[in-house]
Structures are given as structure tokens and as C-alpha cells.
Amino acid sequence: MIVALSMILDAIFGEPKWLWDRFTHPxxxxxxxxSFVDERFNQGRARKLKGMLSFGALCLGxxxxxxxxxxxxxxxVDVVIGAILIxxxxxxxxxxxxxxxxxLSLDEGRRRVGWIVGRDTKEMDxxxxxxxxxxxxxxxxxxxxxxPIFWFALLGLPGLLIYKITNTADSMIGYRTPRHEQFGWAAARFDDVLNWVPARITALLIALTTRPLPSLGDIRKDAALHRSPNAGWPEAAMSRVLRIALSGPRSYExxxxxxxxVxxxxxxxxxxxxxNRACRTLWQAWGITFVGVVLLALF
Known part of the structure; x- marks a missing residue:
């Protein structure tokens, strides 16, 4: 029931600005x-080994x-930390x-979407x-x-924190760049592992928000087009629910x-x-998840 309480707390309060203006977010x-292990150990020889050991130490810690x-x-504490990290x-x-x-305007839309995506936004229509x-x-x-809900429910607070440090490391050093391809290899691969099951559960949850249920075979086929082994699943499901095409050409740097x-x-x-329809779909999928979490806690 701790996970369900965390979900409710997050749904009510989200990320209150007044709190994180005063304290450092986890x-x-x-x-x-x-950043510390990247600056301290991502240098010299054996960067892949150093990255594996550094990442392992972060997960252990x-x-x-x-x-x-x-x-x-x-x-x-479990409930509060869960709410913060969901x-x-x-x-x-x-x-x-x-x-x-x-x-309001195309320029405002480009500026705002630039806060949540890593692609170039200047020429977007x-x-x-x-x-x-x-x-x-x-x-x-x-x-x-x-x-986060999956690993919190399965392994408690240790599972949630290990997942979040993995996801954070992947977002910072898990890129195939000259600096991070070797050092961030372990973080990127472990993030793929930890997201494998949740990504497919997410696709099912999104698909369950509409009738008739989209073809899971079509979702799987479209997911295979994505460059990520996991990210394509929720994207493919959302495209089917909204009946729109997603992905396609885009510019990076x-x-x-x-x-x-897709x-x-x-x-x-x-x-x-x-x-806005996608946002409503997220809340519907959240609701299905909440019911599932409560039922698992009860039975």
C-alpha cells in the first residue's frame, strides 16, 4: 500500500516549487x-572498466x-521518497x-518543447x-x-533508488560520444535491462485506455522501428490510441x-x-496502474 500512497501524494502535489526552491531535489x-564519478574517473585508460566500477559503486551506495x-x-519516509521520485x-x-x-505561437511552442526534448526545435513546424x-x-x-512504480513495488525503496540512479546515469553519461561511449556503457546497458519489462507494461497500459484494444502485434512491430529497445513500445502504443503518426525525421545538433x-x-x-488527448491518456493509464497496485497490495 506504500506504493499506492506515494502515487496519490505525487498526483496531488507533484513537484511543489516552494519546496525545491528551499531544498535540493534527490x-x-x-x-x-x-557528475563526480564522471569528472573523477572518466579519464586515461580502461574507461569501460572504470565506468563499470563507478556505476556499480553508485548502485550499491x-x-x-x-x-x-x-x-x-x-x-x-518510503511514501514521501516514492512520491518525490514518481x-x-x-x-x-x-x-x-x-x-x-x-x-499562443509557434515560437512559444518550440521554446517550451525544448525543455523536454533533446532534438533541435528551431525549424519545427x-x-x-x-x-x-x-x-x-x-x-x-x-x-x-x-x-519507478514497478521497481518500488517489486524491491521496495532500494529497488526504486537503484532504478533512479541508473536512469539518471544513463541520461547523463549513457551516450555514444567519444567521451562517454566507454565510460557510460554499463549505465546505458543496465538502464535497458531495468526498463525492458516496464516499457512493455507501459505500452499495454496505454493501449488499455481505448476501445477497441489496438493490435498488440502492430505495437510490437512499430516498437521494433525505434532506435531504443524500450522507448518505442509506449510511443507505438500512444500513436495507436491517438490514431496519429509519431516519430519520423528530426534534427539533432x-x-x-x-x-x-511509427x-x-x-x-x-x-x-x-x-x-491534450495524450495527457488525458496518461491519467487514464495512471488510473489503471493505481487500481492494479491496490489490488496487488490487497491480494
Missing amino acids: AVLMGRCV FGLLGVMLEALPFGV AQKSLVEHVAAVASALR RAAVSRAAIESAAENFSDGVIA GEMRHYPF NAGARENVTPDDI
Whole structure:
């Protein structure tokens, strides 16, 4: 029931600005730990081995921290930390803000979507901005909501903290760049492992929000088009639920990448209204998840 209480607390309060203006967010602390090992050990020879050992130490440290915190009485700490590290409300707010900004002007939409995606936004049209927001919504629902809930429910606070430090490390050093391809290898691969099951659960949860149920075979086929072994699953499911095409060509650091469309042949003229529909879908999928968590706790 601790997980369910954390979900409710997050859904009500999200990320209160007044709190994090006064205190350091745990995710920021995790980021500082990753930055420390990157600056301290990502140099010289044997970078892959150094990265594996550094990442292993981070996982061990946060896992032990979770064990100690979990040993405190009453479970209040577990509930609060769970609420902080489950990001449903803040995710929906950030995605919905793109729709609001895009209704004001294309430039505002580009600026706002730039807060939540890593691709170039300067030349995006309205449909590209809308697609980017929806793709971010689907992918982040998997790794920012469902995966933390999954590992929290399965392994308690240690599982949640290990997942979050892994996800943080992957987002910071898990890139195939000259600096991080070797040092961040372990973080990137372990993140793939930890997200494998949650990503597919997320796709099912999103699919369950509509009738008739989208073809799971079509979702699996579209997911295989994605460059990530996991991110394509929630994106493919969302495209089927909204009956739109997602992904497609986009630019990174001035270089155009000709990625295939997911749900190719569906409507490509995606709008702010579709962004709002995606946000409603996230809450519906959250509701299904909440019911499932409560039933598991009871039975």
C-alpha cells in the first residue's frame, strides 16, 4: 500500500516549487554523484572498466541507502521518497504546457518543447512540436512513472533508488560520444535491462485506455522501428490510441535523422488538441496502474 500512497501524494502535489526552491531535489543529488564519478574517473585508460566500477559503486551506495531508509519506522519516509521520485503530475504539466504555448505561437511552442526534448526545435513546424511533446509524454511515462512504480513495488525503496540512479546515469553519461561511449556503457546497458519489462507494461497500459484494444502485434512491430529497445513500445502504443503518426525525421545538433514514422499512414498533422488527448491518456493509464497496485497490495 506504500506504493499506492506515494502515487496519490505525487498526483496531488507533484513537484511543489516552494519546496525545491528551499531544498535540493534527490534527483539533483543523484546527478551530482554521477557528475563526480564522471569528472573523477572518466579519464586515461580502461574507461569501460572504470565506468563499470563507478556505476556499480553508485548502485550499491543508493541501494544501501534505500535499505537504511526503509528500516525507519512507520513507512512515512518510503511514501514521501516514492512520491518525490514518481513524476506523473509534473510530466503531464510539462507536456500540457507545450499545447498551451503552441496555441499562443509557434515560437512559444518550440521554446517550451525544448525543455523536454533533446532534438533541435528551431525549424519545427506545429505538427513536429506536437509530435515531439507526445513522444516525450509516452517515453517519460514509462521511465518516469511506470518503471519507478514497478521497481518500488517489486524491491521496495532500494529497488526504486537503484532504478533512479541508473536512469539518471544513463541520461547523463549513457551516450555514444567519444567521451562517454566507454565510460557510460554499463549505465546505458543496465538502464535497458531495468526498463525492458516496464516499457512493455507501459505500452499495454496505454493501449488499455481505448476501445477497441489496438493490435498488440502492430505495437510490437512499430516498437521494433525505434532506435531504443524500450522507448518505442509506449510511443507505438500512444500513436495507436491517438490514431496519429509519431516519430519520423528530426534534427539533432544540426544533423537531420531520417527515422521512420511509427504508425505510418496515420494522420501526420498532429495538433495541440492531440497533446491534450495524450495527457488525458496518461491519467487514464495512471488510473489503471493505481487500481492494479491496490489490488496487488490487497491480494
